[in-house]
Structures are given as C-alpha cells and as structure tokens.
Amino acid sequence: MPLFSSSFSLLRTRVPGRLWAAALCIALPAAAQQAPSDGAVVGPEFVASTQHWLDEAVAKAQAGNPAPLRMEVSIGSLDSRLRLAPCSRVEPYVPVGVRLWGRGRLGLRCVEGGGRWNVFLPLTVKAFGPAWVLRDNVLAGAVLTEADAVEEEVDWAAEISPVVADPAQWVGTVASRALVAGQPIRQSMVKAAQAFQAGSQVRVVAQGPGFEISSDAQALAAGVVGQPVRVRMENGRITQGVVQDTRTVRLAM
Template identity: 65%
Template sequence: MTAKMDQVWPWRALRAIFFWVFASLMASAAPAQTQSAEAEFLGATRHWLDQAVAGIQSSGAVPLRMEVSVGTLDSRLRLASCARVEPYIPVGTRLWGRTRLGLRCIEGMGKWNVFLPVTIKAIGRAWVMRRDVAPGTVLGEADVMEAEVDWAEEPSPIIADPALWVGQVAVRNLMTGQALRQNMVRPAQVFQAGAQVRIVAQGVGFQIHSDGQAVSPGVVGQMAKVRMDNGRVMSGTVLDARTVKLEM
C-alpha cells in the first residue's frame, strides 16, 4: 500500500460546505421562520451535503472516504442582515481535520467577519499497531496490521508505504490501534562511533574504496563523520551497516 503524503482538498466538497454555510446564515438571519421549517430546511441541506461528499477521494494512491462535519456559529452572535456572504479559507488554515472556515459579509447593512468550526475526516486503510511497543523498539511487520483510520485525525502524515517504517525505531510509546505516522518513528542506528567502516569516495568518472573508522554514530540515509587512513575526518552519507559514501 503506497500513498502520497500530501492530501489535496477536493473543491467539490468545499462548494458543499459553502452551500451549507449560506443556508445556515439565511436561517439565522430570518428569526420569523418557525423552528420546524428551519429544521426541515437544514435537514434537507445536510442530506444534500452528505450526497455531495459521498465518493470523494483524496488525490493519493490510497482511496480515502471524505466526511465533512460542519459546526455552528456562536449562539451569542447577532449578525446584521447580509445580501452577500463570502466564505474564505483563513491564512495558514488547512481544510483537514479540525479546522475552521471564514465567513464575511461583503454586501449588507453591516460588515462582519466570523469563523465556523469544520471537521474534515479522511477515512481509509492504514497500518496500525497490533500491540503496544516501547520507545526504541525496531518495528517489524509482526508489530502492525491494517485497519481503517481517519488520516486527518492528527497533523502528522500517515506512513502508508511499509518500506518507510519497517526497520525504523519507535520514538515514543506506541499504543495498540494507533495509526503509524511520520512523527512516531526514526531511522535505526546501524553502527557506533569507533566502528570500522567501508568508505566509498565517488567523483566525476571515478570511485575509490578504502577502509576507515566512524567518528560519529551512523544512521542509514543520514550524514556521519569518518576518519580516513591519512587521519583526515570527512562527512558522508551512511548507505548501510558498513558503508559510508563520500561525494568528492
């Protein structure tokens, strides 16, 4: 199972939110409506919203079922009548998880600006912990299982590709049923400072192999310092448990 880490918001669902927002504002601006009529109208709007977002999926390789839950405005608000309400996404806001939608009156008796709470869920298959593990545990396939989770429940992206977490180390206590996310694991250390390593020095048109000694611990994919035979200390990328690559 693989997926892109970025989740792009489907504009079809956003239009659905705007429709619901407008209906809600019109209902609050017309206190003469009976409660039953208002409930019926909002109920129909909610049904329309559910249909609009049904089947919407993220742009990633893993299908996600989008679910939108719209909150309510503060009941203490007294908004002036408005002929034109403009919804907008506040600066720095992402329509993912618990968030908010901005609403401003741009054509009415009084200009106002309010925020509406919105929850966006993205339900899909992901890797979750089969058992509790302690910090420092090297994760393997026996530690996890597949289950449906809300990808948008936390800000850190889901790790969908097993190659990105198998052999990684848990950075904190991971609980049974918890979905694996990028901030929960780190690469494992493959050698200690002082270990003998193989150095591959590579440049344009040449490659040299030699032995050396690690000056700092080595983590696959990260930089480590090594001491060459001539005593010179250089930095290179750790390729595996014994090899460090130097770019010349």
C-alpha cells in the same frame, strides 16, 4: 433566533489528502433569506450552493491522483445567542492559516446587507485511507518490523503528523517514544535506527562502472542508516559517505 440550524454536513466524497493545503475563498450568489430584525437565517439554497462548489473543487483536486482519500467534511453551528443583522449575500471562506485538515474553522461574512458582520463556524475534516496500525504496544527505542503492524483504514487527519503509508519507510526504524496498540504509524512516532557509534571501525565502499573497492575507516560521528556520516580513512583523509548498514559506509562516485 439562531443564524443556522444546529449542524449540517457539507461533503461526503473522495478527495486526495493534498486538498487541505489549498487556500479556499468561496463567493456564492445571493441565497440568504431575509429575517426579522433580531437576526438572519440562511436558507437551503445557501447550503446547496456551498455543496455544489465543494463538489467541483473536489473533482478538480482529485483528477490524476492514483490514491485518493475518502474525505468527510462537517460544519458545526454558531452560538444560538448571537444576533446578526439580516444579510442578502453571505460569503464563506477559509481564514488565513487555517488548514482543511482535522479541526479548524470556516468563516462567514456578510457582504450585502444591513450589517457587515463576520463570524466563524467550527469545521472538522476527516480523511480516511489505508495506513499501518500497530498490533501491540511498542517500547521506546524498539526496532519496528513488518510483523508489528497491520493495514487498516484510519483517519489521516486525526493528528497533524503525516501517516507513513509505505512500509519501506518505517520497517527498520526505531520507535521515538512508547507507542500504543491501535495507533497508525506516523512520522513523529519513528526515527531512523543508529547503525554504529562515533569512533567505530567501519568499511568504506566505493563503487563505479565495473569496479568496487573497499577500505577500513573510523566513523567521526554516530551513523544512521540512510544518512550521511564523516569518516577518517587509514591515510588520515576525511571524507563523507552514506551509512548502508551497521558496518558499511558507501561513497558516492
């Protein structure tokens, strides 16, 4: 006799993507039904109690979040060949190191009963929200523009790499590998564009209240927009600034 039905859905609601980062340990009241000695069956009270606890956790995590995701959490079933001792109190928990994001597992342990067993159920967490999806295939090294993607709803949890939801963070970046149409843009797919090579002549700009000065210099390393780079000034002094574009390095004042 199997311990659980073949599958059941625990949650279909809206929660922020950060919820998966919380470590959860659920302690529920006695809800299991006694069964014959060849196994144990968890009744509907157990499922209802779990649902109620998750609803409360979702409400707390969602409070104050301006852009929640629509989460779908589903749990699979145990191997029907398992034979577990009857249990009057089953405690579900999220194992250490398991994130509530994508595919994972949910632990179930008997804390009151004839045997202290511990088993795991497959867990799938989907997180639907807006993301930028590629219109066409993109070659490795190509610079992405606004025309390369369209906004659609996707499952953020389908891959480990985070979705880049803000266009300002991916427009002008370079594809780190060949990309396929229909893929949502994620952090692992793009990298900052190289503005100039080591040894290039650049213009160093220093700006302060009511003034701006500039001078020529030589880049000592390859420059990437938005990243720091060391340069050698005309007088031989070495300093560091932030790459602004293909020709300019700005010094902090």
